Amino acid sequence: MLQIRNLTASYGPVTALAGVTLHVREGEIVALIGANGAGKTTLLNAIAGLVRREGEITFTGRSLMTVAPEELVSLGVALVPEGRQLFAPLSVADHLLLGAYCRHRRVPAREIAADRERIFQLFPRLQERLEQPAGTMSGGEQQMLAIARALMARPRLLLLDEPSLGLAPLVVEAIMTTLARLRKQGLTVLLVEQNARAALKIADRAYVLETGRIILSGAARDLLADRQVTRAYLGRDYKEFTDGR
Amino acid sequence: MRGARLALWGGFALVLALLPLGWRNDYYLSLLNFIGIHTILVVGLNLLMGYAGQISLGHAAFFGVGAYTSGILTATYGVNPWLALVAGLALAAGLAFLIGVPALKLRGYYLAMATLGFGVIVYIFFVQAQRFTGGPSGLSGIPALSLPGFTFHTPLRLYGLIWTATLGILALSAGLVDSRLGRALRALHDSEVAAESLGIHTQRLKLLIFVWSALYASLAGSLYAHTLNFVAPSSFDIMFSIKLVTMVVVGGMASIWGSLLGAGVLTVLPELLVVFHDFEVVLFGAILMVVMIFLPRGLVRGLLDLWEYRHFRRESGGVSG
Structure with a gap:
């Protein structure tokens, strides 16, 4: 569904992506893991057209290289940016309407209303907080709203940037469970995460990014068991060093 | 919520309608007329500043474009005033579009710079193009607006016209x-x-709202020209642009009612301060500073906050003292 070939991006003289090639098939959850500064966010921003990029990106056969950021969502690709990027003074209801911004006049209003109900089933908390300004909600609620806002555009591919950032483990688990549920409903997800363990648990396949290059890829289950990955990203060796104390 | 809002608008319209009955003093009515004209300008600028997050430092120029287009076309060429008003709107929108396209392509406050330059150029044009504008001494003999069998030439009649327009603009803006x-x-x-x-086309949207606010300014300018029957460049200089920005900030950014209050306070204040003669400007500045320090979100929001705070204190029995 999403094909990326030899994608490069740089900030001035600093190379952030040095020829990344990856693909996401329809109906998959693909995780992209890596440490701080590996280029994970840059990769998503490059797909979204928010940074200058070179290479090849195609979505369902169509090139995204000339697509402006604000056109992307109409093609069926929605981005949940890093740090949620909610509009602090706007209410939950406003966010959901803004999520469906590009569908205005293209689909009947009742279809958007029905989508809103679907969202409330997924995130009942949002219905309780409908009129609350987004900036006053907890981190977990904000992340849910950020995902909900993106879902209101009815994307086929969801790009998620670090949804676990700054959240309690229980909340992270709830969000990951929701993503797994969404996949069952037919959504394709590209999940960028530093919390590798949480991401690999729900992902089908994963790529490991290091200093702008893919250094490892494979089935998520295999990567969870891979020694190199466990040492670098899952912190499992800690136990071995300290004899479990 | 909806009912309360309708009641607010209805009450406001009623006050506007009753005001001249008890207050048939031409000076006061003229002052109210200027508040109305300023309100139209400030609402437009507030849409741009408070909602689109852009600053125009050349709004006096769009105001002037409306005023001079109306003035020149009617006084010199005898064009129908309503047609001249529409011509002013078209010219202001066209100019705003030309400035906005390049300036709004870039993120940041480039529009402020571009409009600052535009304001200066337009002002110089008003002064220098004597053949059309009458130069520094101004353009006189602008006829009043009229409908068949009814001329808006007294302060009271103008009051009806200007405040109908202002109310319409306020309602339109609130709807937007x-x-x-x-x-x-x-x-x-x-x-x-x-x-x-x-999927929001941010650049297109910013341009739209900039052109929109220029249209408001031009409308206000035409009303101004037909109210005073005289225009001179000094009314459209850079200081007036800055005063408009001040009105927006004092009233409260992103607040429709704040625009009305900001325009009202800053139009009346200089009149009240006249008794202090030379200290007028000093006091004016001091009052602005006090407002900005203690009510940084503007008068409307600030006064509401104060009220809520006191209300809360009373309910909690003043324990938090």
Whole structure:
């Protein structure tokens, strides 16, 4: 569904992506893991057209290289940016309407209303907080709203940037469970995460990014068991060093 | 909520209608007329500043474009005043579009710079193009607006005209802010990147709202020309642009009612301060500073906050003292 070939991006003289090639098939959850500064966010921003990029990106056969950021969502690709990027003074209801911004006049209003109900089933908390300004909600609620806002555009591919950032483990688990549920409903997800363990648990396949290059890829289950990955990203060796104390 | 809002608008319209009955003093009515004209200008600028997050330092120029287009076409060429008004709107919108396209392509406050330059150029044009504008001494003999069998030439009649227009503009703006477009504007004010990721064409939207606010300014300018029957360049200089920005900030950014209050306070204040002669400007500045220090979100929001605070204190029995 999403094909990326030899994608490069740089900030001035600093190379952030040095020829990344990856693909996401329809109906998959693909995780992209890596440490701080590996280029994970840059990769998503490059797909979204928010940074200058070179290479090849195609979505369902169509090139995204000339697509402006604000056109992307109409093609069926929605981005949940890093740090949620909610509009602090706007209410939950406003966010959901803004999520469906590009569908205005293209689909009947009742279809958007029905989508809103679907969202409330997924995130009942949002219905309780409908009129609350987004900036006053907890981190977990904000992340849910950020995902909900993106879902209101009815994307086929969801790009998620670090949804676990700054959240309690229980909340992270709830969000990951929701993503797994969404996949069952037919959504394709590209999940960028530093919390590798949480991401690999729900992902089908994963790529490991290091200093702008893919250094490892494979089935998520295999990567969870891979020694190199466990040492670098899952912190499992800690136990071995300290004899479990 | 909806009922309360309708009641607010209805009450406001009623006050406007009753005001001249008890207050038939031409000086006061003229002052109210200027408040109305300023309100139209300030609402437009507030849409741009408070909602789209852009600053125009050349709004006096759009005001002047409206005033001079109306003035020149009617006084010199005898064009129908209503047609001249529409011509002013078209010219202001065209100019705003020309400035906005390049300036709004870039993220940041480039529009402020571009409009600053535009304001200066337009002012110089008004002074120098003597053949058309009458130069520094101004253009006189501008006829009053009229409908068949009815001329708006007394302060009372002008009051009816100007405040009908002002009320219409306020209602239109409130409707715009509440619409899908208004929501998108508030979103892009908060985060342009996030707004774009939702499919909002931020650049197009900023341009639209800039042209929109220039239209308001031009309308106000035409009303101004037909109210005074005289225009001179000094009314449209850079200081007036800055005064408009001040009105927006004092009244409260992103507040429709704040625009009315800001325009009202800053139009009346200099009149009240006249008794202090030379200290007028000093006091004016001091009052602005006090407002900004103690009510940084503007008069409307600030006074509401104060009220809520006292209300809360009373309910909690003043324990928090």
